[in-house]
Amino acid sequence: MVLSQRHKWETIGAVHATLVDGAARLPPSAVPAIPCIRRPKGARVTDAAFGPDLGEVFGPSHEGGGPDLIQLLTPEGERIEHSEFSFDLGDEQILGFYRDLVMTRRIDTEATALQRQGELGIWASLLGQEAAQIGSGRALRDQDFAFPTYREHGVAWCRGVDPLHLLGLFRGVDQGGWDPIADKFNLYTIVIGAQALHATGYAMGMQRDGVVGTGDPDRDAAVIAYFGDGATSQGDVNESFIWASVFNAPVVFFCQNNQWAISEPIERQSRIPLYQRALGFGFPGLRVDGNDVLAVYAVTTAALQRAREGSGPTFVEAYTYRMGAHTTSDDPTKYRVSEDLEHWKLKDPIERVKAYLSRNGVADDDHFAAVEAEAEEMAVHLRKGCLELPDPSPLDIFDQVYEEITPELQVQQAQFAAYLSSFEGAHASEQGARP
């Protein structure tokens, strides 16, 4: 088992103390000015009355992730110890992760290429976030349930969703081609943060089903909710924190802080490191190196286990970077500097695993080439399948609005069908897109 039995959740209580330590590492520009408190006559206020000097304490980012960043594999591919968490599985598992990472990136690059060639309307790239998704996705058990945003292609891969099914939404032929109930992986949710509440409600359902805290590892279940740094400003995400906290729901809030919400930097979402917010809601928050698949796996496994055991929610901030654009419609050169990108390239989530595997003789060039070849084969399948995805029929839109089509919709469908067929010699299905 992966879990270090030594990890101490009570250390979270000490977060307040580390705030001050963390702030010392902040660049001056990241510390917003706090207006002085003017003392009214006739009232006495001490310097300590409002707690620590907020100008020193608050700051949205810690250089390099800050002092609380949990890391088990360095960007150079060296495994390091952490006082609370460890990765206890063998190299076989790491080889599996490596394959997952490569395959996921290949899905992403192929989909980006398909968009560039006009085969997809848009694509939301996960480039740079592969370890955060594979590490957390592989920590899930069959009975767990994941609620993604629209960027969790790596988690989809871990849940066994055919990558081809991810493309339908972006090609405009469907709104999610997989079965969210059977795959235990909800449809992509585009309204930012809405799924955090769905995840919490689902977790409350698990509590009512008696599949939390029974001690049976095949029965106890948990939910993971994915969202980004931008979503932490949404009311729904904050409401989900409150709900999960007061109902002690078995949910892990997995935030991929990729530093950017389209063009807005993390500083526009928060003046405090995100993981430190959790304490205010009444549950632990941790920051893990989101580009370190081993650390993400260890931390998420522990957090999920905690949820399954009935100990309630955890907030995991996977500290990472969006290497690509927000989507293929975006142009990040307008709002961020290339030095940041160069800096994060050195922390690539795949290169560090590859370095570890080759340095320790776990895998050789032949192995890496074989994985690459498998990824190429998958990409061919993906491309071919994408081009063959059938367009839906315009008349099908009426069928699944309700459990059963209503008489009113039947009338509209019949009128639409009659209208479409009024174009002589044309198939009804072609008429929806007539010029």
Added chain:
Amino acid sequence: MTAITLGKGVNMGLRAAMEKDPKVIIMGEDVGKLGGVFRVTDGLQKDFGEDRVIDTPLAESGILGTAVGLAMRGYRPVCEIQFDGFVYPAYDQIVSQVAKLHFRSRGRVKMPIVIRIPFGGGIGAVEHHSESPEAYFAHTAGLKVVACSNPVDAYWMIQQSIDSDDPIVFFEPKRRYWEKAELDESVAPDGLFTSRVMREGDDVTVLAYGPMVKTSLEAAAAAAEEGTSIEVIDLRTLSPLDLHPIFASARKTGRVVVVHEAPVTLGLGSELSARISEECFYFLEAPVLRVAGFDTPYPPSRIEEEYLPDLDRVLDAVDRSLEY
């Protein structure tokens, strides 16, 4: 046969649904120990426990958002929105998630959620407690919208709504919560998505729902004394509309007045007027008239009786239709 209030009708219906199906759960603000601000869920938490009657945090989006997750897990949440004007924080979850998940998933995800909303004015409340937001929901594909007008319908319609696998916004006329009627459970109810002729007449058809059904029936009684025969139809279902009884009545009388508390522009009356003109054009003796709230925010309660459609305004429209 027992005489029950409308509020008690909903309460008894909820109880019956919970006894029938352990997956039915109630969630909302103050619905547990207090039994809801209108006592509609009175006694349910005591009998069904805190896991099935959930006092939620004060956040309406949270109520609906978690209901989505519970529904995905196989539950049938009945969400109470405390007052009509408080539904808007949940609007995104209702419109973007509850209404669309069945469609987006091609039927793989079911959303058997009931959203109970006490609606309408007439109780002397402060602002945000007297609104009629039904058109927002009737306009949204994927939702079904119903409104009960009397205790017997309240009892049956809430159970039928909970039985539905589609999400239903269930409007309760709050100023009629204390109206009484005899409930005979041996009489089988009408289908949920049916309108009903409440009073037959020959001269003018009056269409109403929720709190305005009683007002319209009173108007019809008053008109009868003056020799005018009004047919009153309770829509009961606002989406989908049950139009055939409405068309039949419009063809019979040739004159239609629609009554609702909600502001007139793009209210249910607009849709009904359009549909009647499409289907009954050659039968009409007068344009379809609307008696409704004005296009203003709901006013301070000391003047709400002037704002709200009442017997006289209904009869005024009936007269104008007859004189056309």
